[in-house]
Amino acid sequence: MFDVSDAFFQRILRDGHRVQILAHRAENRHRNGPVMADSRMKLSVMRADNAQITFADLEFLQQGIRLDPLLEKISDFLDDHNKLVELIRRDLERGLKEPETGRPGLTPDQVLRSLILMRVKNWDYRELRERINDGYTMRKFTAFYSEPVPQHNAFNQAFNRLSPATVEKLNDAIVEAAVDDGLEDGKKLRADTTVVETDIHWPTDATLLWDTVRVLTRLIGRLRDIVPKDIPRFANRKRAARKRMQKLHRMTASQREGQQVRTYSQLQAITQEVLANARRTLKATAHSRGKTLTDTLTIEELRKDLTDYCPLGDRVVDQARRRVLDREQVPASEKLYSIFEPHTDLIKRGKINKPIEFGHKVFLAESAQGLVTQYRVLDGNPSDEDHVKSSLKNHRKTFGSAPEVFATDRGFDSTDNQKICRKAGVGCVSIPQRGGQKTAERQAFEKSPDFKKAQCFRAGIEGRISVLFRGRGMKRCLARGKERFRVFIGVAVLANNLMKIAELLIRRENKKKPRARAA
Structure with missing residues (x-):
């Protein structure tokens, strides 16, 4: 028997208070035999949430492994918001007659953390598996610890169980948690659209x-x-x-x-x-x-x-x-542009370097702190001006009020949208006029310091889209089907938001630290 009051044991529990829900099921291993590293783990979830901790786990945690600061903050954030794991659990159990029978598979916590790690690092399934299997820090972050890591197709099968609605709920819950923690106040909002390609060849x-x-x-x-x-x-x-x-x-x-x-x-x-x-x-x-x-x-x-x-x-x-x-x-x-991805749309945005794109148009709205508070995969090639009213409505639902500054490019401009923004209570509507002769009053407004400052703020979403494309792998979706496409976009946004939350938490801690005295 272990003495729970022992200092060593207490240090282990402080190192990760989710240790009690790890997938190291000694009783199940004894019953079903060991799970080999090269076996295909099934989609069943763990059968015991409070399973016995193994000696291998204790030895692993005793090593004093430290995570990367960003990953450590993400891990702590996930520990503090267990409802995110419960959302994953529902999808893993969906359609299973007896989810607690059969060989234990990936736990909801492991699925969520592995999915986040995959998009944060922009890895494919094979590299994800190898990095987790070979690295102590990756094992700790993904809650595998001393447990054998399954093959890459087990991760693929588990991720494919997730629905677009679940990923959307995950993002909403994370944004809500950031607001509750005081990391974002929603006073500024910038929006834009982009195109994410589907995995097809040029159609003829x-x-x-x-x-x-x-x-x-x-x-x-x-x-x-x-x-x-x-x-x-x-x-x-x-x-x-x-x-x-x-x-x-x-x-x-x-x-x-x-x-x-x-x-x-x-x-x-x-x-x-x-x-x-x-x-x-x-x-x-x-x-x-x-x-x-x-x-x-x-x-x-x-x-x-x-x-x-x-x-x-x-x-x-x-x-x-x-x-x-x-x-x-x-x-x-x-028109049909691919027999493999029949949902693909043809998008013309007037870009010189890419006059025609094949994929889906995606609407993104970002707050001042870099959190993507809204995302939508659009059908066809709708005009940007169609999304102003809905974006303000969703912003009010999240933050309780309209933003003080709402900034977009000229593609969102229309007379109705200007009225909608003013009626919603937006203080500064920074949407440049699209075409036509500008009145003297309009020219003066677009030359005002507030308008120019808001347009400088708007340019930041172009950088966010670039980060999503280059860093989170959102430029081209390799998953099959419209449902997997929506999950892919949602997970890229999820990884971005968790990275930003981790940065904000680190920044907050650094501000609280006393400055060293000059020599």
Whole structure:
């Protein structure tokens, strides 16, 4: 038995008061056997919140490991706000019939801390796993301590359980905590929009048709490997499709006049043939079963992929026919830019270096202390002026009043928005007029010191976007699907806010320290 009053034991508890909820479950290890470092941990959560502390954990904590100052402040902040961990727990348990049975997996605390660390350091899953496994400080921050670290795919599976709504609640709770701690007063607000790219290649009708042919052919081939007798025979048209796709890309302007329509017609015919084969395969394998349970599950997944890609292939064929053969101007809202990320939008912002971008427009609002208090993933390419009213409403909900200074670029300007800001009680509305002849009164206002100072403040959000892109990896989303895209944006904002809170806490502590006397 340990004496809880012992000074050594007390020091361990002070070093991390969450030690009692670590995932070092001695009883479960004895029952289920040890978890090997190369095993795939499942998505079940820990079964005992007050599990016994192991001797390995005591030895680990006795080393006196110190975290990086920023990570230490983030860790302390998370310790003081346990409700954040409970939000993660709900997502990990969602859909599980018996979440407390099975081999123990990543705990909610480990999932949250690992996710934050991944975005703070801008690592991928493999590097995240290796850094945690090899580093004592990373083990301490992520609450793994002496426990074996699972493979990278376990982190991926756990992170994929998180919903956009949960990440949004995490951000709201963190901003609320910062306000309660007196780190932010909400007197200033600056807003802007940016574009985060989806992970697609530059779309053309030819490449989209080629993508459809090669993906459907690959899926049918995998099904044939499992149940060869059930798959009807058909010719592999990948080579013919690739040849015509490359021919279209290599055509000169003069060659396009006489050959483009014919080559596109051939490529579309090949794609339609492959689509017909895919649908015959779906019909033929409706009741197919594999020799093993794994084969049966694989068949179901492959059939699901075929079911998803066939309608997208139909859209690609129809789009190419309308654009190339019928010379129709297809609206942007009806276009498909990728069969892998069908939610992708085409964004035109008038940027010289990037006239066209593929991804999603994201609205960001930032406070004076660098906290991103609002973020939204937008559908399509809405005008910036549409977000002023909602941003002020959300700001009032968070801080209880309108900001004294509201600064944006000229894209947010409109007569209605100026009235909305004044009606909401904004003291200084720093939105430059967009176009038109300025009145003498307007010219004088935009030359006033308050307006210029607010515009200097507004420029700071450009730097924040740059930090999110370069430091938090938000420039391009590699995750699949609209839901994962929203989670990706939310986690990047979450990491940014925790970093800023840590900096503000360190700054506050330094102010309280007495200055050393001069010699």
